[in-house]
Amino acid sequence: MSNNDTLLPANFIRQIVAADLKSNKHNGRVATRFPPEPNGYLHIGHAKSICLNFGIAMENNGICNLRFDDTNPEKESIEYMESIERDVQWLGFKWSGLHHASDYFEQLYDYAVQLIQQGLAYVDSSTPEQIRANRGTLTEPGIASPDRERPIAENLELFQRMRAGDFADGQYVLRAKIDMASPNINMRDPTIYRIRRVHHHRTGDVWCIYPMYDYTHCLSDALEGITHSLCTLEFEDHRPLYDWVLEQLQTPCHPQQIEFARLQLEYTIVSKRKLNQLVTEKHVSGWDDPRMPTLAGLRRAGVTPKAIRDFCERIGLTKQNSWIEMGVLEYCIREDLNENALRAMAVLDPLRVVIENYPDDQTEQLEISNHPQRPELGKRTVPFAKTILIERDDFAENPPAKYKRLVLGGEVRLRGSYVIRCNAIIKDDDGIITELRCSYDPDTLGKNPEGRKVKGVIHWVSETDSYPAEVRLYSRLFAVPQPDNEANFLTALNPDSLEIIHNCRIEASLADAQAEQRYQFERTGYFCLDTVDSIDGKRVFNRTVTLRENWEKD
RNA sequence: UGGGUCGUCGCCAAGCGGUAAGGCACGGGGUUUUGAUCUCCGCAUACCAAGGUUCGAAUCCUUGCGACCCAGCCA
Numbered sequence: 189m190s191n192n193d194t195l196l197p198a199n200f201i202r203q204i205v206a207a208d209l210k211s212n213k214h215n216g217r218v219a220t221r222f223p224p225e226p227n228g229y230l231h232i233g234h235a236k237s238i239c240l241n242f243g244i245a246m247e248n249n250g251i252c253n254l255r256f257d258d259t260n261p262e263k264e265s266i267e268y269m270e271s272i273e274r275d276v277q278w279l280g281f282k283w284s285g286l287h288h289a290s291d292y293f294e295q296l297y298d299y300a301v302q303l304i305q306q307g308l309a310y311v312d313s314s315t316p317e318q319i320r321a322n323r324g325t326l327t328e329p330g331i332a333s334p335d336r337e338r339p340i341a342e343n344l345e346l347f348q349r350m351r352a353g354d355f356a357d358g359q360y361v362l363r364a365k366i367d368m369a370s371p372n373i374n375m376r377d378p379t380i381y382r383i384r385r386v387h388h389h390r391t392g393d394v395w396c397i398y399p400m401y402d403y404t405h406c407l408s409d410a411l412e413g414i415t416h417s418l419c420t421l422e423f424e425d426h427r428p429l430y431d432w433v434l435e436q437l438q439t440p441c442h443p444q445q446i447e448f449a450r451l452q453l454e455y456t457i458v459s460k461r462k463l464n465q466l467v468t469e470k471h472v473s474g475w476d477d478p479r480m481p482t483l484a485g486l487r488r489a490g491v492t493p494k495a496i497r498d499f500c501e502r503i504g505l506t507k508q509n510s511w512i513e514m515g516v517l518e519y520c521i522r523e524d525l526n527e528n529a530l531r532a533m534a535v536l537d538p539l540r541v542v543i544e545n546y547p548d549d550q551t552e553q554l555e556i557s558n559h560p561q562r563p564e565l566g567k568r569t570v571p572f573a574k575t576i577l578i579e580r581d582d583f584a585e586n587p588p589a590k591y592k593r594l595v596l597g598g599e600v601r602l603r604g605s606y607v608i609r610c611n612a613i614i615k616d617d618d619g620i621i622t623e624l625r626c627s628y629d630p631d632t633l634g635k636n637p638e639g640r641k642v643k644g645v646i647h648w649v650s651e652t653d654s655y656p657a658e659v660r661l662y663s664r665l666f667a668v669p670q671p672d673n674e675a676n677f678l679t680a681l682n683p684d685s686l687e688i689i690h691n692c693r694i695e696a697s698l699a700d701a702q703a704e705q706r707y708q709f710e711r712t713g714y715f716c717l718d719t720v721d722s723i724d725g726k727r728v729f730n731r732t733v734t735l736r737e738n739w740e741k742d
Numbered sequence: 743u744g745g746g747u748c749g750u751c752g753c754c755a756a757g758c759g760g761u762a763a764g765g766c767a768c769g770g771g772g773u774u775u776u777g778a779u780c781u782c783c784g785c786a787u788a789c790c791a792a793g794g795u796u797c798g799a800a801u802c803c804u805u806g807c808g809a810c811c812c813a814g815c816c817a
Contacts, residue, residue: 198756225817260816316815323813327744330813361815371745373813382815401817425746425812449748449810454753457780460817502765504755508746509810513753516766526779561779566817592777601775636775645775710776 199505202472212416218250226268228460229475233451239500261388275483311346329369334646363639406430410439420450479665490716490732529706533647538577556604568697571653582646592644600644607632642644657727
């Protein structure tokens with residue numbers, strides 16, 4: 189038994205694979221695949237499936253393919269395909285083979301011909317409406333199409349002519365001949381080929397007939413030698429059809445389909461249709477808007493691949509429909525960022541502080557640790573001067589109970605610097621505080637003052653040796669836990685999901701912040717440079733997640 | 743009221759007949775130049791319900807109840 193068996197939590201799929209390995213069901217092979225349809229960007233729900241499929245393969249020295257389920261060219265595109273490849277790699281996985289269902293179109297066609305020859309498929313001229321009407325209902329059996337007993341030779345000729353383009357779109361379909369009375373509606377002679385004159389992003393105009401998912405997926409799995417075909421719960425009813433197709437045809441193998449519950453995350457949606465709607469109706473800036481649950485969005489927000497992988501492991505894997513609280517994802521993000529993000533100071537809402545007893549033209553280059561628990565991450569230089577900026581709400585004229593920041597006549601520690609005392613408040617004509625006059629204790633750099641305790645610590649930047657920046661504070665995109673349950677999910681959008689702050693000041697070391705670097709703006713949250721809008725010297729930072737807040741804000 | 747699937751702590755989730763793991767959340771204590779981190783402690787006599795089998799049941803059986811999925815020429 190390897191270490192993995194003791195370190196990784198048990199789940200029912202790991203158990204099935206382990207049992208199959210033990211019984212030598214697939215001659216010791218484990219082969220999985222991640223099979224997205226390229227009709228949208230990958231989201232956090234796909235991450236669960238990616239981690240599962242690639243994870244199962246890696247844990248067992250198996251292989252995992254990336255396969256595009258590109259059988260419906262109407263909705264698919266190259267852009268989506270490219271984004272999917274990019275996102276899977278970013279998440280940290282490397283596929284064994286890169287395949288497309290469209291690679292198998294010729295073989296799929298040949299298999300269909302075999303089905304016809306075996307009397308197990310027929311060309312139907314019924315209209316979509318007739319097919320639906322004759323399918324029966326959940327409680328009543330369907331009735332046979334008049335074409336169901338069409339002679340094999342005729343089916344063969346018609347199917348060949350469907351491919352040749354002799355017929356109009358929709359004029360005929362190829363149907364599997366199974367059981368119109370089956371209690372499982374998927375088995376009531378499902379359509380397996382339709383005529384559609386649509387340009388396919390990979391096969392161009394070579395085909396005018398396209399195979400359906402149920403027919404394509406099982407055969408693609410078999411052709412790739414997949415051992416465990418993992419999919420979500422809604423396909424449980426399709427498993428009999430998956431197995432039926434493979435049982436009728438001579439295929440390289442017969443993979444086992446196993447279903448698991450898809451991810452449902454509170455305060456978000458993972459419906460590609462709805463995500464697409466958010467993009468096209470401009471409720472967000474794009475598929476990579478940092479509020480989107482897409483991998484591209486999470487990446488731009490500063491979430492790390494490691495955090496997402498950790499999340500996918502923590503949430504477990506079962507067949508139970510369940511809702512994961514946002515707190516779990518946030519915990520995973522903070523855990524990684526707390527350990528690895530460089531600390532820095534940024535003042536979001538600056539208030540000027542003049543230190544009256546500090547020399548006018550003096551500037552000190554203070555050395556401050558990049559990480560309080562990890563000295564190996566080094567130090568940075570932060571300039572300190574007579575005039576500094578602090579966070580406006582780190583001062584209170586009328587402090588609430590237990591307030592431990594700066595108050596008139598009180599002391600506070602400037603992080604990595606001196607202890608200062610507030611001596612006076614200066615206001616403008618409207619009564620707005622414009623400046624604080626303070627004094628510093630020169631004997632408090634790197635040590636605590638004697639004879640008294642200074643509880644509060646606040647962050648700051650030098651007024652002259654700091655830089656302007658735009659900071660974008662993101663919070664949950666939706667205001668309700670289950671937006672999908674709303675009559676119209678758009679009404680559940682959180683109007684305050686983005687707050688843009690223009691006049692922030694960041695410490696000098698942040699001037700050359702790198703795109704991939706994650707920072708903790710101390711006492712504020714985790715941030716990273718926005719890769720899209722930080723241009724021409726303009727610095728834009730995205731908040732990935734706040735720091736945990738254990739105290740009651742007033 | 744056809745078929746499929748699922749019901750263990752607020753949210754996830756182990757458990758696979760021998761007497762309820764763990765994580766998140768939450769509450770409380772300690773450390774701390776981030777109200778962060780870290781750390782210690784607490785948190786299901788109880789497993790949808792009711793019967794039954796057994797020395798022993800969350801685990802087996804029976805009957806209920808509840809939830810989710812399926813009637814695309816989507817995947």
